[in-house]
Amino acid sequence: MTYERWERSTEWPLAGAALMFLAIYTWTVLTEPVGVGAQVAEHVVLAIWTLFAIDYVARLTLAQQRTRWFLFHLHELAIVALPVLRPLRLLRLLTLVSLLQRSVGGALRGRVVTYAVIGTLFLVFVAALAMLDAERHAPGANIQTFPDALWWAVATVTTVGYGDYTPTTATGRFIAVALMVAGIALLGVVTATLASWLVHKVAEQDDANQAVTQRQVAELTEQISALRAELASRATAPAPSQ
């Protein structure tokens, strides 16, 4: 079993497990279940966590340069090893976006925009969930319902920042900072894609000029070939002309 084969065969199962984790997390945060429901959710989350832990260990074992792999995947270790940090655990779900991304395919700009839009929608949803979970029972907090949390998340990721709802707990503020950084990245991606498109369209005219050069060079090559053929015919059969 090679590293690449392991990755390819575990891709879809792990994405499914991440999706299930998202569903259970959403259900847990929104309904705050007690009794049997809460216990079942707890066990399924533990099972999913075990899957990710096995995947981490397997990949570490299969990696060709183990130390290098370990250093470049420290964030994965943190996500697997610290199951008490719920919001960080959810970052794992971002792998799903890149998976969706790959199946979409297409041109570079289209892919960048698709990735940014899906990733942002996903982040806003997860951040609103995590924020509600963190703030709901904090004294003095004003984000108390899921619609309010979603509203706050959208106002933050677009860098509008009304300030009518703001986190007050440390966890909530960490989530907020992640969303702000995502908002700057979103602005950057939208602007950069538009700029690249405009630059490309304007450059097409320059390309047309360049095509003229290419045609001229091609024409020149043809003339030279004709010249060589002519010289060759004179070199091999000079006598009859004299």
Added chain:
Amino acid sequence: MTYERWERSTEWPLAGAALMFLAIYTWTVLTEPVGVGAQVAEHVVLAIWTLFAIDYVARLTLAQQRTRWFLFHLHELAIVALPVLRPLRLLRLLTLVSLLQRSVGGALRGRVVTYAVIGTLFLVFVAALAMLDAERHAPGANIQTFPDALWWAVATVTTVGYGDYTPTTATGRFIAVALMVAGIALLGVVTATLASWLVHKVAEQDDANQAVTQRQVAELTEQISALRAELASRATAPAPSQ
């Protein structure tokens, strides 16, 4: 009757109908008419809606690949089929912008900027109207007059977001999210246009260098032609020189 011909001949009547809808919507939201006035407005809006519904059915019938057309125009179906969603119905008016756009013409960058500016002004106006309509009678809402709604809309679309006025109803927040997205797009368009202009200006110097290459190639072609002519004259009349 072909699809293209239908589109061309219904363009201006539909734009007119959309403008009339905007006028009636503006008048209805700002004056909150009762009695006869309200009834007349209701009937005109119904007539305009019928026009758009006929246009939708006609284009669906005339389309060459009907299933494909249906899938790519699902948003138009939603706008036509759900007349209770007032703010969404107003999105139809954006077609007017692209119509204006076409008549302006001109270079790419100019057109992008014109589209962005007109589209943004239009969106701010319509969003302020829809926001006033949604929030005015909601308990605890603080957007109560049209000037306040306009002020809120401008502060949102520029992503400034003071937070002195914020929507509290679900409808109001959906409108706000649309404006925030438009704000990010606006920022992107302004920046991208400036970047494209700067990149182009700086690239003109490179183009000047490229022009040198082209001139050299042209000169070269001329020399080759002269060379061929010379060889040809020697080939046809070699005897007298010897």
Added chain:
Amino acid sequence: MTYERWERSTEWPLAGAALMFLAIYTWTVLTEPVGVGAQVAEHVVLAIWTLFAIDYVARLTLAQQRTRWFLFHLHELAIVALPVLRPLRLLRLLTLVSLLQRSVGGALRGRVVTYAVIGTLFLVFVAALAMLDAERHAPGANIQTFPDALWWAVATVTTVGYGDYTPTTATGRFIAVALMVAGIALLGVVTATLASWLVHKVAEQDDANQAVTQRQVAELTEQISALRAELASRATAPAPSQ
């Protein structure tokens, strides 16, 4: 007297008049003078207004295509003809920035950045003055001192928008909208300049490749010339070799 000559000879006097207007406006807003001081200020402002009115009429008279000039300079007519709109009158001072700009000179990117920075500083200062003038005596307004007005202006132009100070009058909000638009433009200029610089630096590598093509073409031209010279020498003196 031609149009260009009039423009060149009135440039500096008008810039001086605009500067004096700014000084008097600043002094009037900050100290709210009464009695003789206020009357003197009033008269000087009237004299400056007369200068600008004369300049407008003179340029309209000297313009070659008078109707065209009139249509393209409608904003100047509004600024000259409506002296009661104090904040709009101050826009006239922006001409000073382009004057400073011209004397700075230099490369395109540097000039764009200089213009953006000076223009923004200037706009923030004038907007803070106009805002203080508009809001100070309005009931319920919270911008009451010049430092607060400056603080509000900076938070608005950077699109941060804390919302701790916000305008409440119609005049104040018009000023705020102008600053928000300037803020978007500022963001655009900063980003576009950086993007253009980065694109150019990366493109320099491509230019190096292009230089290789140019050198190859030059070398080719040289070879062709040598070839022609050789053929020419053989054509004029073929006999001795046989």
Added chain:
Amino acid sequence: MTYERWERSTEWPLAGAALMFLAIYTWTVLTEPVGVGAQVAEHVVLAIWTLFAIDYVARLTLAQQRTRWFLFHLHELAIVALPVLRPLRLLRLLTLVSLLQRSVGGALRGRVVTYAVIGTLFLVFVAALAMLDAERHAPGANIQTFPDALWWAVATVTTVGYGDYTPTTATGRFIAVALMVAGIALLGVVTATLASWLVHKVAEQDDANQAVTQRQVAELTEQISALRAELASRATAPAPSQ
């Protein structure tokens, strides 16, 4: 001792001194020490200041064009000569970032991003410290703890600007303006880097086209050389063929 040699040999000691200053400043602001601790801190800060003053005088003495150097380093004079302005003194620490930057190396885009990220993290930390120092004991101020100051700094640098915490003192607002400007620069760098990357990727296709031109020119040169060789062989040995 030349200017360059002085700079190279004092680089690391001065960076160390700046780091120590940051540590002492952090400790002083967070714990507000009294008695012996405060006195020791005061003396170490004085020693560090002396180091920077010596460095300034030495570089001024060693500079080849002393007047020019003086004018281009006025900001350094202000930082050295005005030790009472604590926040400004901390700007000196930014030299550390460029030092770190240099040791990272790598491609242009990567270096720009590294610089922006490290510089922003650093600025947010120092601004939060300076803000806490300025606001803590001001009447009516609402930034009273370091976590609140950090939260305010992040919301400001991302231009989100909730407004739940805002500075009220003049010093605090100067720090805030510096952060807002940094926020605009950060947005610009992120967007510009993305735009440059996209433009470059799209341009690579055009480069491929250009490579075709280069190959054609190279091929052409080869043909011309063959032609010359052929002509040369005929010129030196024409007799046997006749």
